[in-house]
Amino acid sequence: MAKASTKRPTLWGLHYSPWTEKARWALDVNEVDYRYREHLPMIGELPLRWHTRSRDKGVPASVPLLLDEAGSHGDSEQIARRAELLGKGFGLFPEGGDATLAEWTERAQAALEHARALVIHATTQSDLAQIESLPPAVPSLMRRSMRGVARRGARFLARKYGADPSALDEHERALQEFCSALAKALARGDHLIEDRLSYADMVCAVAVNAMNPPAHLFRHKPATRGVWTREAIVEAHPEVFAWRDRLYARHRGL
Numbered sequence: 001m002a003k004a005s006t007k008r009p010t011l012w013g014l015h016y017s018p019w020t021e022k023a024r025w026a027l028d029v030n031e032v033d034y035r036y037r038e039h040l041p042m043i044g045e046l047p048l049r050w051h052t053r054s055r056d057k058g059v060p061a062s063v064p065l066l067l068d069e070a071g072s073h074g075d076s077e078q079i080a081r082r083a084e085l086l087g088k089g090f091g092l093f094p095e096g097g098d099a100t101l102a103e104w105t106e107r108a109q110a111a112l113e114h115a116r117a118l119v120i121h122a123t124t125q126s127d128l129a130q131i132e133s134l135p136p137a138v139p140s141l142m143r144r145s146m147r148g149v150a151r152r153g154a155r156f157l158a159r160k161y162g163a164d165p166s167a168l169d170e171h172e173r174a175l176q177e178f179c180s181a182l183a184k185a186l187a188r189g190d191h192l193i194e195d196r197l198s199y200a201d202m203v204c205a206v207a208v209n210a211m212n213p214p215a216h217l218f219r220h221k222p223a224t225r226g227v228w229t230r231e232a233i234v235e236a237h238p239e240v241f242a243w244r245d246r247l248y249a250r251h252r253g254l
């Protein structure tokens with residue numbers, strides 16, 4: 001049972017974003033009762049900046065963003081730690097696991113940034129993915145003519161996060177290296193710290209999602225699934241994707 005709270009927390013996120021997924025997963029395993037709200041890049045930028053106005057200089061306003069009685073928590077790891085306090089205290093940050101956790105958090109964050117650059121590049125090249133990314137409220141007759149809005153959204157994110165969509169080989173190589181290192185670490189067992197699910201497993205699994213989304217994502221958006229899929233990496237590291245699927249089946253109910 002989640003601990004009682006006077007105000008129900010609200011999580012703002014992007015449902016397909018791996019960063020949002022880290023926060024949701026941590027809130028869910030902790031059985032925190034929260035409301036979810038979908039952020040719209042570009043359009044939601046100003047309110048997002050306002051809610052995260054206490055962030056450090058130079059840090060972009062981003063989701064996931066958790067608003068609760070203690071204030072705003074604007075970073076996925078901060079939210080996961082908060083989830084441990086708000087909820088049942090699952091134990092995502094085991095004592096003695098700090099060094100391993102810091103190492104994988106850093107590697108997974110770098111992998112996510114490389115993956116984001118590739119997704120943005122692929123999105124700008126795919127008319128269909130741009131159409132699929134428009135909000136469902138846009139009527140079908142208008143979707144094709146409005147795909148430029150989605151393309152502007154992708155370029156906006158590239159500028160905001162400093163993604164370099166021209167260094168395609170470098171991004172791909174970095175992702176291959178991340179998967180090789182992860183496969184090596186997982187050869188000892190399914191968990192990176194002790195023999196149980198921790199935040200280190202979560203950050204790596206969501207980084208893997210950014211190279212090949214789990215089955216429940218983009219089910220009816222084949223072009224979007226395509227821009228998020230790195231075929232060569234999926235072929236080179238089937239064990240890593242099989243691990244992600246096992247983790248999701250056992251610990252995410254998906």
Ligand SMILES: N[C@@H](CCC(=O)N[C@@H](CS)C(=O)NCC(=O)O)C(=O)O
Pocket residue numbers: 014017019040041042045061062063064074075076077116157160
């Ligand atoms: N430090 C943040 C980074 C999150 C992040 O990069 N979020 C991006 C995901 S693409 C985002 O908010 N994009 C939407 C926007 O900037 O409007 C965390 O780990 O939570």
